[in-house]
Amino acid sequence: MSQQLITESQQVTSAGVTITNLSKSYGDNQVLDNISINVKPGSVTALIGPSGSGKSTLLRCINLLETPDEGTITVGTTTVEAGTRVSDRALLDLRRQVGMVFQSFNLFPHMSVLRNVAFPQEKILGRSREEAEERALTLLDRVGLREKAHQHPDRCSGGQQQRIAIVRALALNPRAMLFDEPTSALDPEVGLEVLAVMRELAAGGMTMIVVTHEMQFARDVSDHLVVMADGHIIEEGRPAEIMANPVQERTRRFLSAVLER
Amino acid sequence: MDLVQYLPQLCQGLLVSLQLTVISVVFGYAVGLLLALGVSSRLSWLKWPALVIVEVGRGIPSLVVLYVVYYGLPSVGLLFDNFAAAAIGLTFTVAAYSSEMLRAGIQSVHRGQKEAAMALGLPQPSTFTRIILPQGLRSSIPALMGLAIQSFQGTSLAYSISVSELMSNAYQSSSITFQYLQIYAITGLVFAVIAVPSTWTSVWVEHRLAKGFA
Ligand SMILES: Nc1ncnc2c1ncn2[C@@H]1O[C@H](COP(=O)(O)OP(=O)(O)OP(=O)(O)O)[C@@H](O)[C@H]1O
Ligand SMILES: [Mg+2]
Numbered sequence: 001m002s003q004q005l006i007t008e009s010q011q012v013t014s015a016g017v018t019i020t021n022l023s024k025s026y027g028d029n030q031v032l033d034n035i036s037i038n039v040k041p042g043s044v045t046a047l048i049g050p051s052g053s054g055k056s057t058l059l060r061c062i063n064l065l066e067t068p069d070e071g072t073i074t075v076g077t078t079t080v081e082a083g084t085r086v087s088d089r090a091l092l093d094l095r096r097q098v099g100m101v102f103q104s105f106n107l108f109p110h111m112s113v114l115r116n117v118a119f120p121q122e123k124i125l126g127r128s129r130e131e132a133e134e135r136a137l138t139l140l141d142r143v144g145l146r147e148k149a150h151q152h153p154d155r156c157s158g159g160q161q162q163r164i165a166i167v168r169a170l171a172l173n174p175r176a177m178l179f180d181e182p183t184s185a186l187d188p189e190v191g192l193e194v195l196a197v198m199r200e201l202a203a204g205g206m207t208m209i210v211v212t213h214e215m216q217f218a219r220d221v222s223d224h225l226v227v228m229a230d231g232h233i234i235e236e237g238r239p240a241e242i243m244a245n246p247v248q249e250r251t252r253r254f255l256s257a258v259l260e261r
Numbered sequence: 262m263d264l265v266q267y268l269p270q271l272c273q274g275l276l277v278s279l280q281l282t283v284i285s286v287v288f289g290y291a292v293g294l295l296l297a298l299g300v301s302s303r304l305s306w307l308k309w310p311a312l313v314i315v316e317v318g319r320g321i322p323s324l325v326v327l328y329v330v331y332y333g334l335p336s337v338g339l340l341f342d343n344f345a346a347a348a349i350g351l352t353f354t355v356a357a358y359s360s361e362m363l364r365a366g367i368q369s370v371h372r373g374q375k376e377a378a379m380a381l382g383l384p385q386p387s388t389f390t391r392i393i394l395p396q397g398l399r400s401s402i403p404a405l406m407g408l409a410i411q412s413f414q415g416t417s418l419a420y421s422i423s424v425s426e427l428m429s430n431a432y433q434s435s436s437i438t439f440q441y442l443q444i445y446a447i448t449g450l451v452f453a454v455i456a457v458p459s460t461w462t463s464v465w466v467e468h469r470l471a472k473g474f475a
């Protein structure tokens with residue numbers, strides 16, 4: 001089923017994501033220091049590093065949930081430069097192209113699963129209710145959750161909720177997807193269901209940036225591994241290589257800590 | 262005891278009290294929502310006036326508010342009959358109290374909800390009206406139900422500006438018969454007959470809400 005999830009969801013092609021000289025401070029605390037990353041269209045970049053290293057902040061700067069102090073962000077043909085005023089149009093345009101999945105799912109608890117997936121399509125893409133719900137059902141079916149369509153999210157397990165959150169984002173035909181520790185709130189077995197969906201997406205050619213502690217996933221699925229510490233990129237390259245021979249002492253310590261869990 | 266003959270008058274009064282309650286709750290909550298939005302606004306020309314209205318409304322006893330509306334405002338040319346004055350005064354007090362309850366409810370919505378809506382690319386107005394507000398209203402419901410019961414009890418203050426609500430009709434009846442104890446006991450009972458089951462209902466609703474959306 002791997003190609004299906006994406007081909008049906010991707011009427012547009014995946015876009016590259018380029019971050020150039022990005023910096024961000026909270027008060028005196030410099031959280032991101034001159035970060036540059038180039039994610040090729042259709043590739044998967046895994047982002048790892050100790051707690052507080054700035055991984056979430058970096059991800060949230062890409063869709064402007066946080067406002068960077070310096071640097072530029074390019075998604076496909078949309079470029080946003082820090083410090084300049086971003087029009088509402090450009091902002092919504094950027095966010096429409098970039099899907100995001102959170103550690104805590106963040107489904108809308110007052111809507112049924114079906115409405116969670118259909119409502120944003122209606123509001124953002126202007127689809128009719130019928131069209132949006134039909135598409136929602138198709139996608140829910142792909143991740144094995146069609147029978148949950150008329151339930152509320154709090155009747156779904158964490159793994160189910162996270163798959164619904166992925167579907168909700170996919171329904172908008174994003175050109176790239178950001179994942180912030182999508183399985184950290186889940187039991188390991190349940191996390192596998194979610195990782196399976198992400199593998200399909202990757203296989204289907206979705207551009208993905210994934211913050212994760214799942215080393216197996218990072219090794220198998222990602223094309224590029226970025227290691228962050230204290231707001232810097234301390235090491236990056238091919239995942240298998242870095243995992244086998246980390247150059248930096250801090251990478252080595254971090255990897256052994258994660259692998260021991 | 263021919264108390265029964267005063268029942269129609271008490272019922273008439275009850276009807277007026279209920280009317281005042283419905284008016285002050287419906288308009289009070291609507292104005293309260295606007296005040297809540299004003300107080301949470303980043304625009305200081307909205308924020309400060311709203312804040313002043315809320316603090317004044319909560320700080321002044323509603324009896325004083327009724328007097329200001331009924332006896333005070335005519336001196337600046339605003340003349341209301343007793344019922345209208347009572348409705349306006351009670352609405353003002355209910356608006357001030359409810360705005361804080363609504364604001365607390367809206368603020369209690371998890372910030373991940375707003376972030377998810379923003380990340381999807383939902384415009385700000387629909388993020389508020391379709392995502393934040395429904396959840397915020399929902400968590401304000403128990404407090405708002407409690408306030409509705411209090412405002413029903415508060416309508417007895419309208420007696421002071423001669424609205425023929427429950428309390429004033431009771432007073433009239435008792436001043437004819439001198440059966441103060443009996444008539445006020447019945448009046449208290451009537452208030453309780455409405456308020457106590459309402460309180461039970463609100464506890465039940467609160468319990469249901471706590472169980473989740475499904
Ligand atoms: N809204 C904020 N205000 C102030 N400081 C913040 C804010 N968000 C994050 N920080 C700080 O920025 C730094 C980086 O946080 P960030 O959440 O990006 O790290 P992370 O790598 O995602 O960590 P984790 O693995 O724990 O999720 C931390 O020191 C954090 O305290
Ligand atoms: Mg994080």
